[in-house]
Amino acid sequence: MIYQMQLMKLFKKNNKKEKFVQKNNLKSYIKSKKCFKLILGANNENYSEIEKLVALYSAAGCRFFDINASMKSINAAQRGLKYSQKNKDCFLCVSVGADNDPHLAKCKINENICKICEKCISECLQSAIYKVNNKILINEKNCIGCSRCYDICPFNAIEKYQKIQDWQKNLPELMKLCDCIEFHIISDNIEEINEKWNYLLQNYNGILSICADRSIFSDNILINQLKNMISKNPDNIMIQADGAPMSGGKNDYKTTLQAVAAADIILKSGISVPVIISGGTNSKSAKLAKLCKVDISGVAIGSYARKIVKKYIEKEDFLYNKKYFNEALKIAKKLVNEI
Ligand code: SF4
Ligand code: SF4
Structure with a gap:
């Protein structure tokens, strides 16, 4: 019994030490200004895709992965890291948010309005929309709520709905396994x-990332809100300046411009925590930030990073087929090295 108690103590002690080391390693990685974060989607529940993408991008040199706040996502990401044997070098971040945040939305089709024109099918980078028995449907698990289908539908047949996460219930378990929690604040419900945020500050001692954009607040209100949130624990906080569109998928300067502009406003306000950019980000993002003299610490890329390797990831045997894996690896490495 005494031996078991000693073992428990040792386990707890080692666990704490490992967490502390990972936290400092993550801080150094962000401070290197070469931080590349792969966004898998705050609402992406396609676990096979998560496993394959984490395996591929970790092998390509990416060290930071942003996933849905669930044990299933964490397990899928850990399987991916085991595959590439990068478990010890990489950091997992789970995304949570205010209930109205668009990153927690999904889309569904109103069958009574849909004219089956099929325009939305090719627009979806997640391959979540399909036609069966003369109906257009969305696979909820694959939908990340990017709104591309919603924006393109000529008949307004697509509706958005919020998929609220019960992350506070799962947090004690998630906290043990992730190095960072990202809190999305794109909502007008400041009280919430x-x-x-106070709950996270009180209960989590890893890195906290605030994901914010300029769509809801004026620049002044946004900056004041960020300063207020950071004031209690600036050492463990970073910001992800989010641009629009949320899911660009295009590889040009225009698509990534809003993300760089959001980072510029935040950095010019005197906020001194590291800032990375997301939202419409692509292989041009780091270059654009440099050209505009916006001193970001890195780039988080979602849709574009997934799109360029999509045809490989969709293969069932992707992780067992060296030819597919190596071809995709070349593409992923090129993108990671652009940062
Ligand atoms: S674009 Fe709109 S109308 Fe066309 S298939 Fe999709 S949901 Fe239906
Ligand atoms: S386009 Fe975006 S919002 Fe529409 S189904 Fe695909 S992932 Fe979901």
Whole structure:
């Protein structure tokens, strides 16, 4: 019994030490200004895709992965890291948010309005929309709520709905396994934002990332809100300046411009925590930030990073087929090295 208690103590001690080391390693990685984060989607529940993408991008040199806040996503990401044997070098971040945040939305089709024109099918980078028995449907698991289908539908047949995460319930378990929690604050419910943020500050001692954009607040209100959130623990906080569109998928300067502009406003306000950019980001993002003299610490890429390797990831045997894996690896490495 005494021996078991000693073992438990040792386990707890080692666990704490490992967490502390990972936290410092993640801080150094962000401070290197070469931080590349792969966004798998705050609402992406396609676990096979998560496993394959984490395996591929970790092998390509990416060290930071942003996933849905569930044990299933963490397990899928860990399987991917085991495959590439990069478990010890990489950091997992789970994304949570205010209830109204668009990153927690999904889309569905109103069958009574849909004219089956099929325009939305090719627009979806997640391959979530399909036609069966003369109906257009969305696979909820694959939908990340990017709104591309919603924006393109000529008949307004697509509706958005919020898929609220019960992340506070799962947090004790998630906290043990992730190095970072990202809190999305794109909502006008400031009271809810502050309440949930305080909860995170009190309960989590890893890195906290705030994902914010300029769509809801004026620049002044946004900056004041960020300063207020950071003031209690600036050492463990970073910001992800989010641009629009949320899911660009295009590889040009225009698509990534809003992300760089959001980072510029935040950095010019005197906020001194590291800032990375997301939202419409692509292989041009780091270059654009440099050209505009916006001193970001890195780039988080979602849709574009997934799109360029999509045809390989969709293969069932992707992880067992060296030819597919190596071809995709070349593409992924090129993108990671652009940062
Ligand atoms: S674009 Fe709109 S109308 Fe066309 S198939 Fe999709 S949901 Fe239906
Ligand atoms: S386009 Fe975006 S919002 Fe529409 S189904 Fe695909 S992932 Fe979901």
